[in-house]
Amino acid sequence: MTDLLDQGAAAIASAVRAGRTSARAVAEAAIARVEAKNKAITAIVDFDPAEARAAADAVDARRKQGFDGPILGVPYTVKDTTWVQGRRVTNGSLLWKDFRPPRDAIAVERLKAAGGVFLGMTNTPEMAAKGHTENKVYGPSRHPMNPAVTPGGSSGGAAAALAAGFTPIALGTDGGGSGRRPASHCGVIGLKTSAGAIPSPFGFGGAYGPLYGVTAPMGRSVADARVAFEVMAGPDRRDPHSVALLDVPPPSSPRIALSPRLGLNVAVDPDVMAAFDSAIARLRAAGWRIEEGDVAWPEGTSETAFSAVNQAASALLYGERHAKDKDLFGDNVAGLIERGRTVPGTDVVEAFRFADACARTVAQFFTEYDYLLTPTTACVSWPVEQVYPKVIENREVGPRGHAVFTPLFNLALVPGISIPCGSGRDGLPVGLQIVAPRLHDRPLLAMAQRAEAALA
Amino acid sequence: MTDLLDQGAAAIASAVRAGRTSARAVAEAAIARVEAKNKAITAIVDFDPAEARAAADAVDARRKQGFDGPILGVPYTVKDTTWVQGRRVTNGSLLWKDFRPPRDAIAVERLKAAGGVFLGMTNTPEMAAKGHTENKVYGPSRHPMNPAVTPGGSSGGAAAALAAGFTPIALGTDGGGSGRRPASHCGVIGLKTSAGAIPSPFGFGGAYGPLYGVTAPMGRSVADARVAFEVMAGPDRRDPHSVALLDVPPPSSPRIALSPRLGLNVAVDPDVMAAFDSAIARLRAAGWRIEEGDVAWPEGTSETAFSAVNQAASALLYGERHAKDKDLFGDNVAGLIERGRTVPGTDVVEAFRFADACARTVAQFFTEYDYLLTPTTACVSWPVEQVYPKVIENREVGPRGHAVFTPLFNLALVPGISIPCGSGRDGLPVGLQIVAPRLHDRPLLAMAQRAEAALA
Structure with a gap:
């Protein structure tokens, strides 16, 4: 059973479908792993094994009556930013420390309808607003390979839970790299979906607007992220921003650009660049034709060019509460609120x-x-213990210096994926990001599977 | 020929395709109408008959070599907000009084590629920012039925040109009703397309953001607006906001809601309401099942709830020019700029x-x-002479009181269409608006054709 849990979503669903195992047995294996390993890493923060068992039993009972689904009996986690009816969902904030949502997010509805078994909520920084998973409700998450380091964020709990082998798939979010970067840090897969690909009208909302922050399917392999994506994607009349994927085949001779510093001369640590360069060399050896090519970014492009929106939105949404009770907020969100009070329109x-x-x-x-x-x-x-690294490649960097490669693609509405491509300092994982045009998520996933195979 | 011009785009294209007439002969008829009637109404503002003749001759020459297109030889106008390469395109503002765009908007590219013949640019209020077509470059447009009244706006020149019979189709825009309202006032068709249905990345941009202001196909009949829509719709890789229409059939037993005051108790003049009620009665007599049903709008809903964006954007874009030279701006845009200087984020x-x-x-x-x-x-x-009516249904109303029925559907990203449904005071046309879910433009057009037939 333990091995089956590591074989991925398709193998689990297939075994449950064929009656070779039960959703309940799979859930027990996942529960055992959480009970053995979660305390050291705080990846899952709201956990009720009785509920997971009941959900698995319900899947088994329905299967016996003919029910099937692409993730039949597959356990999954949900980031603590996303509504799961009746669970404790805090958004990483004391403002919602006792909140239990009245309904599921559409993505969760779809995971349930596809036969998935909800295992638990995963940790997030306060309001998913930084790349380091720690908050006043649950404290910090830690990296499964080394509890002295962070799994990154904001889907840090989700990435850590995957790396720890709790589930094959996880529901994260990505508003500026929140799905891709922790996946990169933890050696798993994080897909930033195209704006509108997965409907998301029910939930906390947030500072970013409906197009920039998206649901992020995550997995232990590209195949697993792909299954999760296919289950959750597709328009829903309740979400006016949800749209159909474009019906395009993967290009037969793809034109692939390489932009190791994004065309912006950003600082990159040598160990990361060495792993990245080596991965590119292996892809070329596998026959990929790759040429240097940078996006011609607009003037003024930087990882902080969108900050005014987050600041003003934080002040609008939480300014009054903050004025009354500063202790409800962590330093990062408090800083956004303070700056947002005076940002001009x-x-x-x-x-x-x-x-x-x-x-x-x-x-x-x-x-x-x-x-x-x-x-x-x-x-x-x-x-x-550090919210962000202050020095990268011997250059002093700000709070988003480590995160420079991801947020511009949120603003661009396009899909991007992080897959493992080697390791750097202390054997910690390094990720390769592949980006594609908006609503070309399927060709992107196909390409990511090819890259994963070439780098294996 | 004059009659053919009134028979619509399909009849013209068919006659040109069969060689029964030429694009040139159609263009000559259109040019003759402009020369006879435009001076009284200022519908077309940039007009070069030699260019129209050359474009028509080029279509004829290509047709003889096998070229075809859905609007083969059909003349069309373009609103003076939309880029046509090499033409004088002013956006209704002295800021661009001598501007000639370096390229076509994608919608214009597609009209040309489909065999259309560009006839001229149509008038708009300054930066398309009000429902009354008048500016410092060209002065006011007038209504073809009565030059003492306005054709409305902001696609007032386009609507007046259609009502005057210059062309069967026109390219307008709709950022808050700018395509639907002048169509209503002039007795023609205005389609506010779904956000993203027609790509539009090249042009002036503007205050509204890429989703709220859209290209508006306009026509003398729903069939003509539909042809224009089909020519211009469909995603383009250059526009990240462009998306595919949903592949949905028109519902077999449509559920139709009636909201005569939008659920907001807005003021409506009795002559308009009488024409509207009569049209609804005729639709019911034609077998339509229609029930009362209002949108449950969010708290604070009004036609001005989005104003802060327009104000701040106007200040950002034009604040410096306005501070240096106030005379470049009309009162309306100047007011937006002034208010925008102090709007908080x-x-x-x-x-x-x-x-x-x-x-x-x-x-x-x-x-x-x-x-x-x-x-x-x-x-x-x-x-x-009046920018807007100050009294409606004996209630004092603000500058947007006449326009209350349209802008909320821009914010909602959904398609809406105005079709003629009778007449009111002084025999002036009244329009019926039909709204549908986002990316259901095709079912909407089918329904509008049914309504047009029932009301004929």
């Missing part, structure tokens, strides 16, 4: 216009190329 | 969040209904 409009300029620029880039390859992060995981 | 974020709440609410409404029927405007056209 013109700065907010400018940030949204910058986002659109990014999207148009990346779209233009993808008239020349089909895929873009970059590192996923600028450094490997860092000590759990 | 939190108000802008709140406006965007309101837009999203609108979109979700309308999406939820469309899980219960397939179509929504409302009047298009709260009053018929008013004297051309």
Whole structure:
């Protein structure tokens, strides 16, 4: 059973479908792993084995009556930002420390309808607002390979739970790299879906607007992330931003661009760059034709160019509560609120216009190329006591210096995926990011599977 | 030839295709009408008959070599907000009084590729920012039925050109009703397309953001608007916001809601309401099952709830020019700029969040209904000297009081169409608005054709 849990979603569903095992037996194996390993890493934060057993028993009972689904009996986790009816869902904030949502998010509805078994909620930084998973409700998550370092964030709990082998798939989110970067740090798969590919109208909402923050299927393999994606993707009348994937085949001779520093001369630690370069060399050896090509970013592009929106939104949503009770908030969100109180409206409009300029620029880039390859992060995981690394490649960097490779693709609305591509300092994982045009998620996943095989 | 011009795009294309007439002969008929009637109404503002003749001759020459297209030889106009390479395109503003765009908008590219013949640019208010077509470059447009009244706006020149019979189709825009309302006032068809249905990455941009202001196919009949829509719709890799229409058939027993005051108790002039009620009675007599049903709008809903975005964007984009030279701007845009200088960022974020709440609410409404029927405007056209009517149904109203029925559906991202449904004061046309779920433009057009036939 333990082995089956490591063979992935398709193998589990197949075994349950054939009656070779039961959803309940799979759930017991997952529960045993959580009970053995979670305390050291705080990956899962809301955990009720009785509920997981009941969900698995219900799947088994329905299977006997003819029910089937693509993730039949497959356990999954949900990030603590996403509504699961009746569970404790805190958004990493004391504001919701006792909140139990009145309904499921559509993505969760679909995981349940596809035969999945909910295992638990995974940890997130406060309001998913930083790349380091720690909050005032549950404290920090830790890396399964080394509890002294962070799994990154904001889907840090989800990535750590995958790396620890609790489940084959996880539901994360990605508003600026939150799905891709922790996946990179933990050696698993994180897919930032195209804006609109997975409906998400029910939940906390947040600072980013409905297009930039998306549901992120995560997995222990690209195949697993792909199964989770297919279960959750597709338009729903309740979400006006949900749209259909484009019906395009993967290109037969893909035009692949390589942008090791994003065309912005960002700092990248040498160990990360060495692993990335080695991966590119292996892909070339496998026959990939890859040429250097940078996006011609708009003037003023940086990882902080969209900050005014987050700041003003934080002040709008939480300013009053913060004025009354500062202790409800961590330093990071408190800082956003403080800055947001005085941000002029013109700065907010400018940030949204910058986002659109990014999207148009990346779209233009993808008239020349089909895929873009970059590192996923600028450094490997860092000590759990630090919110962010202050020095990368001997250059001082700000709070988003480690995260430079991901957020511009959120603003561009396009899909991106992180797959493991080697290791750096202390054997910690390094990720390769592949980016594709908007709504080309399926060709991207096909390409990521090819890359995963070539790098294995 | 004159008659053929009134028979619509399909008849013209068919006659040109069969060699029964030439694109050149059609263009000559259109040119003759412009030369006879345009001076009184200022519908077309940039007009070069030599260029129209050359474009028509080119279509004829290509046809002889086997070229075909759905609007073969059909003349069309383009609103003076939309880029046509090499033409004078002013956006209704002295800022661009001598601007000639370096390229075509994608919608224009597609009209040309489909065999259309560009006839001229149509008038718009300054930056398309009000429902009354008048600016400092070209002065006011006038209504073809009565030059003492306005054709409305902002696609007022396009609607007047259609009503005057210059062309069967026109390219307008709709950022808050700019395509639907002037169509209503002029007795023609205006389609506000779903956000993303027609790509539009090249042009002036503007205050609204890429989802709210859309290209609006307009026509003298629903069939003509439909042909224009099909020519221009469909995703393009260069526009990250462009998406595919949903592949849905028209519902066999449509659930149709009637909302004569939008559920917001808005003021509507009795002549408009009488024409609207009569049209609904005729649709019911034709077998339509229609029930009363209002959208459950979010708290704070009004036609001005999105204003902070327009104000801040105007200040951002034009604040410096305005500070240096006030005379470059009309009163309306100057007012937006002035107010935008002090709008706080939190108000802008709140406006965007309101837009999203609108979109979700309308999406939820469309899980219960397939179509929504409302009047298009709260009053018929008013004297051309007035920017907006100050009294409707004996109630004092603000600048957007006449326009209350349209902008919320821009924020909702959904398609809506105005078709003629009778007449009011002084015999001026009244329009019926039909709204459908996002990316259901094709079912909407099918329903509008049924309504047009029933009301004929």
